Amino acid sequence: MSVPRAGRPRALNEPRWVRGLLIGTALAFLGFFLFVPLVLVFYEAFKDGVATYLAAIREPVALAAVRLTLLVAFIAVPVNFLFGLAAAWAIAKFRFRGKNVLITLIDLPFSVSPVISGMMFVLLFGAHGFFGPWLQSHDLKIIFAVPGIVLATMFVTSPMVARELIPLMQAQGSDEEEAALTLGASGWQTFFRVSLPKIRWGLLYGVVLCNARAMGEFGAVSVVSGHVRGLTNTMPLHVEILYNEYQFSAAFAVASLLALLALVTLAIKSAIEWRTGR
Amino acid sequence: MSRHLRGGSPLPGFGLALGFTLLYLGLMVMIPLSTVFLKTATMTWSQFWAAVAGPRALAAYRLSLGASFIAASINVLFGLLVAWVLERYSFPGRRLIDAFVDLPFALPTAVAGIALATVYAKNGWMGRWLDPLGIQVAYTPLGVVVALTFIGLPFVVRTVQPVLADLDPEVEEAAASLGAGRWQTFRRVILPELVPAAVTGFVLAFARALGEYGSVIFIAGNMPMRSEITPLLIMIKLEQYDYAGATAIAMVFLIASFSLLFLINFLAWRRNKRLRAAEGS
Numbered sequence: 001m002s003v004p005r006a007g008r009p010r011a012l013n014e015p016r017w018v019r020g021l022l023i024g025t026a027l028a029f030l031g032f033f034l035f036v037p038l039v040l041v042f043y044e045a046f047k048d049g050v051a052t053y054l055a056a057i058r059e060p061v062a063l064a065a066v067r068l069t070l071l072v073a074f075i076a077v078p079v080n081f082l083f084g085l086a087a088a089w090a091i092a093k094f095r096f097r098g099k100n101v102l103i104t105l106i107d108l109p110f111s112v113s114p115v116i117s118g119m120m121f122v123l124l125f126g127a128h129g130f131f132g133p134w135l136q137s138h139d140l141k142i143i144f145a146v147p148g149i150v151l152a153t154m155f156v157t158s159p160m161v162a163r164e165l166i167p168l169m170q171a172q173g174s175d176e177e178e179a180a181l182t183l184g185a186s187g188w189q190t191f192f193r194v195s196l197p198k199i200r201w202g203l204l205y206g207v208v209l210c211n212a213r214a215m216g217e218f219g220a221v222s223v224v225s226g227h228v229r230g231l232t233n234t235m236p237l238h239v240e241i242l243y244n245e246y247q248f249s250a251a252f253a254v255a256s257l258l259a260l261l262a263l264v265t266l267a268i269k270s271a272i273e274w275r276t277g278r
Numbered sequence: 279m280s281r282h283l284r285g286g287s288p289l290p291g292f293g294l295a296l297g298f299t300l301l302y303l304g305l306m307v308m309i310p311l312s313t314v315f316l317k318t319a320t321m322t323w324s325q326f327w328a329a330v331a332g333p334r335a336l337a338a339y340r341l342s343l344g345a346s347f348i349a350a351s352i353n354v355l356f357g358l359l360v361a362w363v364l365e366r367y368s369f370p371g372r373r374l375i376d377a378f379v380d381l382p383f384a385l386p387t388a389v390a391g392i393a394l395a396t397v398y399a400k401n402g403w404m405g406r407w408l409d410p411l412g413i414q415v416a417y418t419p420l421g422v423v424v425a426l427t428f429i430g431l432p433f434v435v436r437t438v439q440p441v442l443a444d445l446d447p448e449v450e451e452a453a454a455s456l457g458a459g460r461w462q463t464f465r466r467v468i469l470p471e472l473v474p475a476a477v478t479g480f481v482l483a484f485a486r487a488l489g490e491y492g493s494v495i496f497i498a499g500n501m502p503m504r505s506e507i508t509p510l511l512i513m514i515k516l517e518q519y520d521y522a523g524a525t526a527i528a529m530v531f532l533i534a535s536f537s538l539l540f541l542i543n544f545l546a547w548r549r550n551k552r553l554r555a556a557e558g559s
Contacts, residue, residue, distance in 0.1 A: 013460075014460055015460075018460075019367055022359060022362065022363055022367075023363050023367055023369055025359060026356070026359050026360045026362075026363040026364075027363075027375070029356045029359070029360065030360065030375060030378065030379070032404065033424075033427060033428055033431060034378060034379075034381050034382070034428075034431070035378075036397055036403060036404065037390065037393035037394050037397050037428070038381065038385070038393070040393050040396060040397050040403060041389060041393050044396065082298070083298070083299065083302045086294070086295040086296075086298040086299050086302075087295070087299040089291060089295040090292060090295035090296040090299050093287055093289050093291075093292075094287050094289070094292045094296075095287070096296070100543075102299070102303075104539070104543060105303055105307065105308075106299075106303065107539070108307055108311070108536075108539070109307060111485055111489070111535040111536065111538065111539040112311075112489065112532065112535060113488070113489030113490075113491065113508075113509045113512075113528075113531060113535070114387075114489065114490075114491050114492070114509070115489075115491050115509040115510075115512050115513050115516075115528075116314070116489070116509070116512065116528045116531060116532060117310075119314075119512065119516060119524060119525070119528055120310035120311060120313050120314060121310060122516065122521070123310075123313040123314070123317050123521065123525065124309070124310060124313050126521075128519075128521060129313075130313065130316070151306075154306060155306055155307065155310060158302075158306055158307065174287065174289055177289055178288055178289070181288060181289070181290075187289075187290030187291055190289075190290075191291065209383070209384075212383075212384050212386075215386070216384075216385070216386025216387065216388070216389070217386075218386060218387050218388040218491065218492035219387070219491035219492050219509065219513075222491075222492075222513070223513065223516060235386075236386050236387075236388040236389070236492070237388075239388050239389065239392065240388055240392075243392045243496065248396075251392060252392070255388070255389040255392060255393070258385070258386045258388075258389045259385060259389055261384075261386075262381065262384035262385040262386070262389075263384075265384040266377050266378070266380055266381065266384050267377075269377070269380065269384075270373075270377040
């Protein structure tokens with residue numbers, strides 16, 4: 001049932017069987033690589049019944065993992081929201097030397113392997129790290145504790161909001177802000193009444209992606225967590241432990257919550273794209 | 279007066295915004311990154327060399343580079359196909375599938391890892407059919423390729439799609455009216471336009487695959503010398519408190535990643551320049 005997109009002349013379309021073959025191959029590829037694993041998560045989660053599923057999620061250790069994941073996202077996302085806003089404002093609205101270097105630096109955490117991201121904080125704050133002895137003498141713990149998890153998550157997700165906002169604000173220009181200032185608005189008034197409404201969808205988009213990444217981060221968090229059950233296990237780490245203990249239905253039950261988060265993220269993302277006509 | 283001229287714009291907040299940006303980047307990115315270089319600097323050459331060029335490390339580099347290269351190549355091939363189908367044809371569920379392509383960006387890597395390992399295990403949904411054919415995916419290097427193909431899947435689709443959408447239909451019409459067949463038009467007219475975007479998508483997928491950890495370790499089997507990726511080797515060295523060894527390998531890896539980042543920015547810059555030149559003419 002494939003029809004060519006409207007408005008294309010006949011000569012520019014492939015024969016019907018070619019279209020069918022191409023669509024079929026593309027869908028088969030996406031099916032095997034994306035759809036099958038996603039369906040499996042929910043199938044395995046509910047395989048042993050709803051009661052087992054609920055028991056796995058209501059377990060105190062699982063609830064502690066959910067709480068920690070929410071706490072980490074609750075700290076990391078707002079901080080990176082402010083960072084993204086400040087970085088985009090400076091880069092999109094002003095001209096200064098070294099702007100391209102700054103953009104590259106903002107993107108840098110994306111090209112650092114998650115494991116290396118976590119390792120850097122161990123080198124800084126671990127027992128044998130640069131600040132290790134000082135922290136120990138003051139009875140402070142960052143590595144194998146919650147602060148380390150928050151720091152590693154902040155590093156990994158730091159570019160997410162900035163990267164969405166910079167191109168958007170650059171494309172919008174600042175004529176409207178200049179008009180508002182000329183008409184006597186103060187700097188903050190201009191920002192809250194003119195700039196912020198213009199970028200609200202892009203901002204939401206960045207925050208949603210940042211949140212998904214913050215809640216799902218695995219490699220970096222794994223290095224700094226120490227895997228103390230009920231204390232320093234986030235949801236992805238809890239999934240790993242359950243899976244390695246062959247508690248598959250419990251592992252997939254917790255994983256299904258994260259998969260649900262991913263689906264909600266995709267839904268919000270598509271809704272925003274649909275609204276803004278991207 | 280001088281206040282207004284700063285940054286070449288009458289808008290306020292330049293100092294505050296740039297100041298906060300630089301402070302945050304310094305504390306959160308530059309200081310942590312510098313530790314890798316500082317720690318490496320405390321090692322002697324022979325220590326460094328022994329850590330980064332041992333047989334186990336070399337096997338890990340080979341697997342990471344090879345599997346990432348194969349996965350990124352698969353993504354170029356199928357990414358072009360998926361982008362084409364989504365952009366050119368309409369069929370039921372097209373928009374839903376378009377949204378679905380970003381799943382690997384949104385799904386936590388650990389979830390993808392255990393799902394793929396279960397699907398491709400011997401008795402799994404896919405492994406069940408592949409095993410009689412003599413194809414074992416889970417716990418082999420092939421499993422690494424499958425996981426890396428999954429996480430790199432959106433890159434080529436998302437770089438090629440906008441180029442395909444912006445392509446001027448008149449060019450294709452001209453080719454058709456000059457007697458070119460559909461395949462000829464695709465190969466000679468459309469494909470050359472898509473190549474720069476596909477190359478950018480390849481490098482992005484490759485760079486992402488190189489550092490990937492969570493989705494790979496569950497399906498890889500993690501046997502030293504055979505199915506152990508470099509990020510896992512770093513992890514193992516950290517767990518053994520061999521911080522110097524882990525840092526040395528991380529250093530090699532960071533240099534490779536930053537070279538790729540430089541390449542990505544260079545490709546984007548060249549593409550922009552070409553676009554601007556095309557608009558100017």
